[in-house]
Every structure is written in C-alpha cells, then in structure tokens.
Amino acid sequence: MTWTTADTWIVVAGALTAASCALLGNYLVLRRMSMMGDAISHAVLPGLAVAFVLTGSRANLPMFVGAAVVGVLTAMLTQSIHSLGQVEQSASMGVVFTLLFAVGLVLMELWARHVDLDPGCVLFGAIELVALDTTVRLAGLDVPWAVVTLAGMFAVNTAFVLLFYKELKISSFDPKLSTTLGINANLMHYLLMGLVAATSVACFPIVGSILVIAMLIVPPAAAHLLTDRLSTMIVLSVALAGASAVLGHLGAVTVPGWFGFRDTSIAGMMAVAAGAILTIAILFAPRHGIVSRALHRVRLTLQVAQEDALGLLYRVEEMPSPRPPVAVPALRQALALGPLTARATLAGLVRSGKVEWGGQGYRLTERGRDDARRMVRAHRLWESYLVQFMGLPPDHVHSAAMRLEHVTDPAMQRQLADRTEQPQRDPHGMSIPPAD
C-alpha cells in the first residue's frame, strides 16, 4: 500500500477524536458512570433538532450548544428519576436516553425531513471522507474542516481538564467533601456532561457514535489498569487513544488484505484496536493484570515450597542414622507437591546455594541450614504457642504451624518465644533450635 495525504488526515482526525473522548472519559470511568457516554451520545438528538430548527443551519456552534444543553438535561433527568422514583441509576439512565432519542427522532421527522441522516453514517461515521472535506489553508497546509473542528474540541477538552484538574479530581473522588469546600460537585457533574455531549456531537459525524462511545471508555479503562496516579492515567489514556487511531487505520488497510478483501471500516477497526489494547492491559498490567497476578501466585507457591523443603531436610538431619536420602520422590511425597513444582523448588534452592546434591540425595549447605533452623524454630514455637494459649491438643497444631511459619518475621518470633517463656522443646518433645 502507499501512504497518501488522505491517510494522514484520517489518522489525525481519528487520533483527535479518540483523544478528545478519552480525556473526558477518564472521569466517566472513575465516577463509575461509563454508560453515561452512551446515554448522552444518543440523547443529544433532540438538542440537535431544536438547534437546527431555531437557526435553520447545521453550523457548528448552535449544534454544540443544543447538544450541551440536552447533555446537561440528560444528567439532571437521570439524577431526578433516580432519586425521586427510587430506581437504580443505570435504569433511570436507560429511561432518559431512549426517551430523548425518541423525541429527537419525532422532531427530526416533523421539522427536518429533508435533512439527510443516514443510519450507517450515524453508527460508523465517514472518516474515510475526511480528506475530501473542504479545506482551509493553515500554516501552509490544506487542513480539512473536520480536522479543524476536532482540533478545536480537543483544545477545549484539554483546557477543561487542565483548568479544572483539582475540581474534577475532588468532585469525582469525594463529591460530599467537595461540595462542603465550595466546589459544587453537581455543578462539576453537569459541566462534564455538557462537554461530553458537545464532544460526541463534534465527533460522531466524522467517526460515528460507536467509536465515540468506545473511545470515551476503553482507553481510560486500560490506562486505569496501568497506573495508580490520576495525572498519569489521563496522559496515558490520551496516548492509548492516539495509538488506537494509528493502529486502527493500519489494521483497516492491511488486515482485510490477508483474507483477500480490499479494506474495512476504519472507525470500526480503531475501536477494535482500542479493545486489543485493553485486552493487553487486562492481561499484562503490572499490578492488576491477570498474568502478573498469576506469576506472583506461582512465585509465592514456590517460595512456600522451598521453605517447606528446607524444613524437611533439617528434620531429616535430626533423625538418627541411617537417614533416608531425600530426592525428588521423597520430597513430593512428604510435601504433597506436583512433579514440576518439586523440581522447580529444588532447582531454585540449588541455584541460591542453600541445598546441594550429595550423591544419593539432597543435603543442606551451611547457608541453607541457617534458613532451615529459623523455619523449624518458628514452626515449633507456634506449636507451643497454640497448645499453651489456644488450648489445642498437640496433635492438631502441626498444619496450622505449617502455614504460620511462613509469615513469621524475626520480631514476631522473639515475641512468640517471650510469650511461651523460651521453651526448649515443642509439644511433641522435639528440641526447638536456638535463635541466631
């Protein structure tokens, strides 16, 4: 394929749309009202119709004002139906936006029949045609009008988020405190909703309502998984939104070719790219990702198994000779480990120099014995404690101590020893190894 100016403008328009939406979407996601974007982008229709009838034109400004007014109205109606009718917030949202959408359709039918409103265009937009739009000469470039509009919207949203950064933060996090401090949380809510409505109107003739809804929610949701800082989350959401636009366009022109088709909907592919980014975030996010959590669990399991193996080797050393050799089968049987875990456990211990192969079985090195002594000491102190203070019979304390020994730090060990008055032997008569 060859890259043309048209491709550039498509990507720029897509990225500006995505970024404008993502900026505001952060606050929708954090306020747990993600569906509000969906609701508002549908509900603006009557606002557009009224603005059109009043001004007789499809000029930008009246459309934005009409949309913003209805956006605020949607938020207000949702709130009052929620609190007066005592219905769930999302249910009341569902009632309001379908009603307003229907009113919008009726108004269009009554007053604006001759205005062309193609359902396909509303859903998917016409981003392919961006470059064919009338252009305006800016800094030596012929910039399509659509891009100018979108750049304006992006600038307005950026200014809003920067200017009201602190107000948006507190009114989203703690609306009650915010209001008592004089930062009226309702006012901020309605400002935000008005701007969401205006943004969706600016964006959906170009990219369609599906992409608007996707971009309001998906990049911020992915960014939230990747960071614990609001400012980072906002910057990241904008970057991810831009990346979805670029990847989406590339995907739309290349992927269908692999299957023998010419190309596919660019806006649709941008939404798919955003979805792919979110999937990656869900899987690999450093703290919240599925893969990282699984890895963490595996590491924890191995650590526990290693500590148990050290304890086992120490107890074998305490036995009178001839001592049984400890190799993989014995370890598996004694600690109920799977074959893979057992091997990984021993390999880890050998690597860290705590255990070595002694011809017939594994044995502790000097370093390993120190660690093992600490583990066994913690175990036997816990057994003494559980018998003395919890009144448990001696034959019931082993498995509890087995778990507790892994979370006992030196300070806790000292406390345990003090409470149990420095016992020399555990309830089973085994000697308790000395502290370091």
Next chain:
Amino acid sequence: MAAYESVRNAVAGLSAAKAGLASRLWPATAKMATGDEHPRTAPLSIHDMTVAYHRKPVLWDVDFDAPQGKLIGIIGPNGAGKSTLIKAAMDLVPKVSGRVLIYGKPYAKQRHLVGYVPQRESVDWDFPVSALDVVTMGRYGKIGWCRPVTRKHREAAMEALQRVGMADYAGRQISQLSGGQQQRVFFARALVQDASLYFMDEPFAGVDAATEKAIVALLQELRRAGKTVLVVHHDLQTVSEYFDHLIMLNMRIVAAGPTQDVFTRDNLHRTYGGRLTLLDEAAQAIAQTGGGP
C-alpha cells in the same frame, strides 16, 4: 427543584399533626421554639430542623446548640438520622424546614470554618490517588477555583500526615492502606482544613485499636485548640470516655447535654427503644462508668 417542592408539601401536611403528636410522644423535650433563644455565637445552632427523604421524615424538629470547644458525640440506633443531622447542617441534604447557623451566620457564608470527615465507605478507594493527594484535597477550598496546588499546600498536607503517624505512607495508592490507615488519612485531611467546627461521620468504624487510640488523642488535641467537634458514634462502651457532650438521637433529639447528665439508662431506653442487646450493652456501660440512675 420541583422535586423537593413536592416533598416539602407532603411533609407540610405532616407538620400540622406533628406538633401535637410530638408533645404526646416526647413530653419531656417538646417545647415551643421561636429561634430567639439560641445564643448568637454558638459554633453550631440548629433551630427546628426537619429533614425528609422520599416523603419519609428522617429528622423531626431538631433543636440544638453546640457549646464551644467541646467533643460532642451523636448516638442513636441505625436509621436514627445521625449522619443526616450533620449532612443537613452542611446543606448536603435539603431541609424541609428549620434553620442552621454556624457562628451566627448561614452555612454558605461560613463553610471555611467547617471541616468534614465523611464515612469511609462513601468514597471509592480504588481511585488513582495517593494518601498525600487525598490529604491535600482538604486545602482545595482555600486554594480556590482553577488555581494549582502549590508546594506550600503539599507541605501542610505532609505535616498533617505526620501528625496522624502516616508520613511513611504518603505515596501509597489509597487502596493499599488498611481500614485504620484510610481513616487516619481522612483525619489528616480534616486537620489541613484548619476549621473551627468539625463534623465526623463514624471515624471509629472498622478501625484497629491503635488507630482508635490515635484518633482519640487527636480529638483531644483539637479540643485543646478550642475546636468544636461533632462525632457520629456507635460504641456505647466508650461514650463517657470520649465525649464531653452528647446528642441522643432517634429521629428527634431524645436528650442533649453534658454526657454525665444525659447518658442515663432512662434516656438510652428512650433512644434505643426495645433493642435488648443494645440495652444490655448500655446498662453495662453505665455500670462501668457509674453514670446516672
């Protein structure tokens, strides 16, 4: 606003019957209040306040003056309107009738004098902010609209975190804190508000023993600094230990005054009705502290 009008009208109907009913139900505390008897300088003076949610009255005819520089506990059974009382005082929920003055002026003019600690469950702890960020929010009112947070404010917040023993956790995302630590962060946020009158909604709910001790010490520090603090409280065992003054609430004020005068078995009975387990607890509490008859 039309919504509230309809609630107001619905309750207005109730109001007519209210005065008579109230005097029969609570003869000891029913009085004809005109509002003139309130001292003009009380940190908080509530006159004849009634609050309703969805046509159901939650607070009836609440009349109360907070003495200056005291720790004031608000106790009562679930649904007694304890949280609503402090929210209505700060205009967070609409009043059907009545008037609230903070140091003699309406709340809207005095909000800079009022600090608030909401219930811990009222916010989303997964929100991407650090402990220091949350404490800094206490300053937002003073910073003013559209002005950035400066280092001076962050330093004040850090100092407050130090006072509650949380300086080491300043950079932690707040969901990584324990319940007690979260409550300390909220308390630090109230400290940086530097208010004269504080409302705290169950600051002791679900905290560990060390945090409870720390918060009590800080409350006493606030009292020494001449602040007035109203605390919604649940644990009857600790009432006499923690609070100088008490509001015993069950939709209306059953009793209010110095703790040693009003924290009696009789008042507890009237506040908590027939809840036997609670009454046992109460009896025990009174036996321990040697309070009233």
